Amino acid sequence: MRARTFTESGRRAQIVRAAIAVIAEAGYAKASFSRIAKQAGLSSTGMISYHFAGKDDLLKACVTEIEEITGAFMQPRIDAAVGHVAQLRAFVEANVELVGEHATELRALIDLVKNAGSRSDAVDGRLALFEEHFRTGQAAGVFGAFDARITALALTTGLDAVVATAAANVPEPAELTRIGRELADLYVRATAPESTGGPE
């Protein structure tokens, strides 16, 4: 059985899932109404226009759907972590771990966000979240004195790339766990306070 979030139901949800599948497999550029209709088992593209105001509307619904799925997976794990560093690590590891369960959705989401143009509240939100997280952590003394915005940008996009690569060719669960730990280590190192062990 497919996962289904509470915001969608019936044909509308079916179309959204078909769109996600097409975007994940064929890419954003090839995700035409024709392909999506075929994937959804619909006889015409008119049905999509019937359920959605336009292509943007459908794509937004896809993003919303995926974010609900990913949020349901990641949020508890992030909330379970205590402290700024642990939460950073939890976010990274949860995101990579997610590849094991929702590779298709993640591939679609990343492609959607890449080609979002302007309408990317989601990415902007995450970026702002990271930036704010860094700032409060810096105030608490658990992060170094780096530029919060630049760092947030570099680390979130780097995370996306690792996730995308993993999603394109899903590895074993153990390897996935290792990748998440590696990346989290990297980010923890990158954001650690200067203090003692600073070489060079």
Place this chain on the structure above:
Amino acid sequence: MRARTFTESGRRAQIVRAAIAVIAEAGYAKASFSRIAKQAGLSSTGMISYHFAGKDDLLKACVTEIEEITGAFMQPRIDAAVGHVAQLRAFVEANVELVGEHATELRALIDLVKNAGSRSDAVDGRLALFEEHFRTGQAAGVFGAFDARITALALTTGLDAVVATAAANVPEPAELTRIGRELADLYVRATAPESTGGPE
């Protein structure tokens, strides 16, 4: 007169430059032969098909052209640096600095790579370069024991995002320099050996 690399000449080069301009300004999705022809001052798209085997061929030529331009700027700066860490820093700083001189080309390149699908020799090459650089640096003891491939992937894409953001809204030269230094610092921290930092 615009810089002209040795691989392109005459109309072909003119079309490539027009394509780069269109991609940078209107985005990959809107970069049709029509727009490119108009930008190039051509009265028909036929000339583009005459000079290029197809759209892919033209886009590849764009990537090649941009890489030569960026390479000419970055390579000397990288070569001037001595040691693995310094070269990593030089690469990052040069890439950010490049925004000041070739924002258009960088915007186009990033859009091109985003929508590359599979055929991204350039990105794969840079990724392999970073990975190899990390491995030899690790052997030399100047980098930590991280996973070279994952780290290369995260850091190169993070760098791209920072460059793209800067290119989309080019800041003052001084600010550009600061951003490069910040990012380089971040990456050096992220890749540094754990405890007794061994210099080189």
Place this chain on the structure above:
Amino acid sequence: MRARTFTESGRRAQIVRAAIAVIAEAGYAKASFSRIAKQAGLSSTGMISYHFAGKDDLLKACVTEIEEITGAFMQPRIDAAVGHVAQLRAFVEANVELVGEHATELRALIDLVKNAGSRSDAVDGRLALFEEHFRTGQAAGVFGAFDARITALALTTGLDAVVATAAANVPEPAELTRIGRELADLYVRATAPESTGGPE
């Protein structure tokens, strides 16, 4: 509550009134079942198809509805006039006066008749009425020796144009009265006997 003629009732009448409103506001070409359903507060176009055999059927019902409304207004005024000339004048003045009370319906009617194609019993009827009126008036010596058909055609359509113009931007009642009088004067002049003004 809106006026309701005896031929229509319930949902059917509601749809007809919605259609009239849409045609008047958005124009014949934009009067799709979707728009009409929305205007009628219906959630689906299915109800329209249920109540009407097809689009033509609905449009005919609109014409009928409007004609009853306009007839109820104009007929008493025409009947009150005595003599061919006075009746001509009464028709013209009543029609223009009608703009003050049923501009929406008149705008819709004119648009409907314009795009009638062939099935315009209403217009044909009025044309025949005028023609016959002119003929009997000529026999009575109160009209000149003009061609009744050509004159009827030119005057009825000219009247429509004046009404349409007034309905599109409804003027003050006094101005409306003046326009009606002006136009009636014009038509009386145009149809008067040549030399010795024939009384009646």
Place this chain on the structure above:
Amino acid sequence: MRARTFTESGRRAQIVRAAIAVIAEAGYAKASFSRIAKQAGLSSTGMISYHFAGKDDLLKACVTEIEEITGAFMQPRIDAAVGHVAQLRAFVEANVELVGEHATELRALIDLVKNAGSRSDAVDGRLALFEEHFRTGQAAGVFGAFDARITALALTTGLDAVVATAAANVPEPAELTRIGRELADLYVRATAPESTGGPE
């Protein structure tokens, strides 16, 4: 050989003529790119989009084309007339006479103007021309004291209706001449000064 005005040439003109034919025969509403392409012997509607910026552009070109044709016929006849009354008569008669040579174009033009929405410079121009003609004629004492605007509106649209009717079922040339004379008589009567018929 078909008439061809100097503003159009080649395929563009061919498409315009096809569009005019389709509008005249099938009506404005049915004049889709598909029908026009078929009429023009084109294999696809893309060709129309290639030559015209959009449907509006094509329709405007049709109007322009027809106006050149009609203008070439009518203008000399109007210019040959001396005096306001004679020119009014010349305009009416020339317009009706035109049915004998360009019925198709006239039917198309009338349908185009009817569905013009806003972009009807042509009709507005003619209306203004009539209105101004009436005003100057009134100042010269050859027209009565009627409202120039209302009269212009009623007479021009009445003329259109007579022309459209004739064009839909073209009568013999002699009958055409008679219709023109009848209508001109009507209009001259309608606009004549009240009492002492002052000629010119």
Place this chain on the structure above:
DNA sequence: TATGAATGAGACTTCATTCAT
């Protein structure tokens, strides 16, 4: 080389109508 014309496919959207519930 260069042009302009032509093609055929495919894009998104809207429409009137039908039908099961």
Place this chain on the structure above:
DNA sequence: CATGAATGAAGTCTCATTCAT
């Protein structure tokens, strides 16, 4: 009666590509 879904056709428009000149 009423709804919402579904259909299939047709609409305008853009695209990459080809070809004769």
